[in-house]
Structures are given as C-alpha cells and as structure tokens.
Amino acid sequence: MIVAFSVGISGGAAANEEGSVHDAVAAAVRVVRESGLPNRTSSMFTEIEGEWDEVMDVVKRATEAVLLFGTRASLVLKADIRPGYSGELDGKIERLEGALSKLG
Numbered sequence: 001m002i003v004a005f006s007v008g009i010s011g012g013a014a015a016n017e018e019g020s021v022h023d024a025v026a027a028a029v030r031v032v033r034e035s036g037l038p039n040r041t042s043s044m045f046t047e048i049e050g051e052w053d054e055v056m057d058v059v060k061r062a063t064e065a066v067l068l069f070g071t072r073a074s075l076v077l078k079a080d081i082r083p084g085y086s087g088e089l090d091g092k093i094e095r096l097e098g099a100l101s102k103l104g
Helices: 022-034 052-067 088-103
Strands: 002-010 039-041 046-049 072-080
Touching: 002 022, 002 052, 002 088, 022 039, 022 046, 022 052, 046 052, 046 088, 052 072
Parallel strands: none
Antiparallel strands: 002 046, 002 072, 039 046
16 A cells, blocks of 8 residues: 655644654655655655554554654545555656656
C-alpha cells in the first residue's frame, strides 16, 4: 500500500516566530526516513509504501513525534491499497511519464 499523509500541529509552541512548523515536520519526516520504507516528501505530503501494519505504525510514530511540538495534531491520510503490488511509489510515476511522452 501507499499512504500519503500530512500532520498538522497546533497549540503550545507549535510554530516559530515566522509561523512555520518546519521543526515539527522535520521530526515526522525523520521517523519516516528512519523506517527504511520507500518514501518521498513534497511540500504538502509525505508518501510511504509498505505493508498495512508497518506503514500505519510509521504514521502513528510520526504523529507522536509532531505532538512533542504542540498540544494537538491533525492528520490527513490517503491510502492506495493494492494487494500483491510493490514498487508502486515509483511505478505509478513511471507509467504516468510514459503516457505523457506518448502524447507528444
């Protein structure tokens, strides 16, 4: 499965003086990267690929890491559950780029 998720934080000292929460986001992304599962982070979401239990465990631990920076977290999660498939984090993009190249 592939999960795209975003964790928002509020309360406490969640944001720095510029209103950014990048330190909290960095804590979550560190958990994801240290998991060893295939992943990528963009400006809005982090995507992670693996089996259901291992992916959800990483999302939970990333959310807990963010909570160290505030008193409340908001989690947005979208999942592509396709049993029997792996390597789709890159595979889906490769197929899309191939389709686009055929369009000229």
